[in-house]
Amino acid sequence: MHTSEVLLWFIVLPYFILYALAVALPPYLLEWDFFEQFKISKDAWPWKDEREAVRRKFWKLMRRSLVIDTMNILILAPFYVYVKGILLPSRTMSFSVDSWPTYMKSFSDIIVSIVLHEFIFYWSHRLMHTYPVLYKHHKVHHEYKQNNILAAHHFNSIDYLFSVAGPVLTSVVVQPHGMTQIQIGLWILTANLDDHLGYAFPWSPVRWFPL
Numbered sequence: 001m002h003t004s005e006v007l008l009w010f011i012v013l014p015y016f017i018l019y020a021l022a023v024a025l026p027p028y029l030l031e032w033d034f035f036e037q038f039k040i041s042k043d044a045w046p047w048k049d050e051r052e053a054v055r056r057k058f059w060k061l062m063r064r065s066l067v068i069d070t071m072n073i074l075i076l077a078p079f080y081v082y083v084k085g086i087l088l089p090s091r092t093m094s095f096s097v098d099s100w101p102t103y104m105k106s107f108s109d110i111i112v113s114i115v116l117h118e119f120i121f122y123w124s125h126r127l128m129h130t131y132p133v134l135y136k137h138h139k140v141h142h143e144y145k146q147n148n149i150l151a152a153h154h155f156n157s158i159d160y161l162f163s164v165a166g167p168v169l170t171s172v173v174v175q176p177h178g179m180t181q182i183q184i185g186l187w188i189l190t191a192n193l194d195d196h197l198g199y200a201f202p203w204s205p206v207r208w209f210p211l
């Protein structure tokens with residue numbers, strides 16, 4: 001297995017928890033006008049909805065989501081990393097200090113990887129919505145009518161494979177240094193969490209680039 005991907009896997013859960021507590025929960029709980037001006041949907045959050053049935057449905061989905069997210073992060077993600085290590089054993093990403101990349105090489109690998117990842121993600125997501133045989137798996141991800149942080153890892157297992165396949169294919173093509181791969185992985189993790197936050201905060205670095 002690739003050291004960088006194993007390290008990344010160890011980061012996913014603590015990073016998710018930290019992001020949820022530090023970035024997502026304050027605006028969800030405080031609902032200050034300062035935060036609310038950046039809320040993407042102008043509808044009330046389902047946990048604040050005046051209809052009891054909507055609130056009850058949300059809490060039920062949230063409990064299921066906690067199980068799905070935890071299973072995906074703790075079991076499926078390492079399983080896919082392991083399978084990748086078996087299927088692509090020769091494609092090792094070096095972690096060697098001898099092959100430490102220059103700033104320029106690291107920067108160009110990051111840009112190429114992220115553009116490629118966006119391209120793969122766009123098409124895989126589009127296919128997921130086009131073919132009913134794929135959408136029946138992907139529709140789980142759209143169970144939330146409004147995005148919130150728990151939707152970031154709320155995927156059916158087949159769909160989760162597609163969502164992690166993009167970064168995997170990218171690393172096979174670009175072959176970045178292990179340290180660069182960690183930076184790319186952290187960026188993709190952050191972008192995924194930010195995309196599902198429900199707010200478009202202009203101070204988020206994810207919002208500073210056209211892609």
Ligand SMILES: [Zn+2]
Binds near residue numbers: 125138141142
């Ligand atoms: Zn979708």
